[in-house]
Amino acid sequence: MRRLELSEIQAKAILDMQLRRLAALERQKIVEEHEEVLKLIEELKGILASDAKLMGIIRKELLDIKEQYGDARRTEILVETSELTIEDLLADEEMVITITRSGYIKRTHVEAYRSQRRGGKGVTGMETKEEDIVEDLFIASTHAYLLFFTNLGKLHWLKVHEIPEGGRQAKGKAMVNLLSLGEGETVATCVPVRDFGAGAFIFFCTKQGKVKKTELEAYSHPRAGGIQAIGLEDGDTVITARRTDGNREVMIATKLGMAIRFPENEVRPMGRGAAGVRGIDVDEGDEVIAADVVQEGAQILTISERGYGKRTPLDEYRLQGRAGKGIIDIKTGGRNGTVVGMLQLRSGDDVLVITTKGKIIRIHADDVSSQGRNTMGVRIIDLDADDKVGSIARVEAETSAPAETP
DSSP: OHHHHHHHHHHHHHHHHHHHHHHHHHHHHHHHHHHHHHHHHHHHHHHHHOHHHHHHHHHHHHHHHHHHHOOOOOSOOOSOOOOOOGGGGSOOOEEEEEEETTSEEEEEEGGGSOBBOTTOOOEEOOOOOTTOOEEEEEEEETTOEEEEEETTSEEEEEEGGGSOBOOTTOOOEEGGGTSOOOTTOOEEEEEEESOOOTTOEEEEEETTSEEEEEEGGGGSSOOTTOEEOOOOOTTOOEEEEEEEOSSSEEEEEETTSEEEEEEGGGSOBOOTTOOOEESOOOOTTOOEEEEEEOOTTOEEEEEETTSEEEEEEGGGSOOOOTTSOOEEOBOOBTTTBSEEEEEEEOTTOEEEEEETTSEEEEEEGGGSOBOOSSBOOEEOSOOOTTOOEEEEEEEOGGGOOOBOOO
């Protein structure tokens, strides 16, 4: 028992000795830190009191940074810089531009109109008032400019991305809120243009069959309220305008099924105010409904107001001289009615057909029968009794969407 007590005394003594030593060591550490802090304070006071010491320290630190990070410059300094535009921030996408007779416009992603089988009912493409109809439809990139040529022969300018975007059934926005149109002025046709480079022309065709060619550069600086684009005779209006290089061929189609193909170089370049020359000699009661610059190897799609149409090889339209009456393209009257549209197509293209009631059908061009001139064609779209085809547009093969599942 006595040995146990001795051992406990001896253990307590050892523990007490270590604690005392530890406490002494901690006190010593605090004293040393205090002395170091006092020395640092004195040193910093000396630096702050001496400009020479302060600048010496700054110089040393900068040299150390240079030594550590002094590699070659990785950024490039330019003498001139360009500002970002809205186009730099927008994706370059294909849009369907839709315009109504009463002057409403919208843009919709082309993918919104998926391909359907020929003869289908179509989908609703735009909500319109009972007295309004969809009159114009075409494809353009968000980065393109739109040149709006009006019934009065004037030009107004707008960018595609400035047009309000909407779904298939959206009404769109009134163009009078986007363009400075004058009294009695309405948009007749639009031309998508990516740039106004030299060597390009705008080729016009009017309802009465007049044609004119003017350098594109002449339209590169529109003013508020528009500029004069073409001179018009009384009762005449602009039907279409196309960009061209000035050395192509031209195809013109009329309401009663006539067509003419002639070399564009038969029309000399003219100024903005010129009225042009005769392109096709139209009979009384007839008028031009479409005109285009010929694309070699294409086929001609003609569609009537009652939804019938056909594809015809370009070679069947022989080259003629300007100002002739042309040749028969498609039979009119009867089940067909009059012609409302003419397009050039290639294999794989799709066609958008829009009706006066606002329905749109997208079909594969290859599904439309290829027939010769002076035929009736086949049914393209199944129309209600009170509906008619209003306009048509081509969707290029590379932008065509997959067909819908039946």
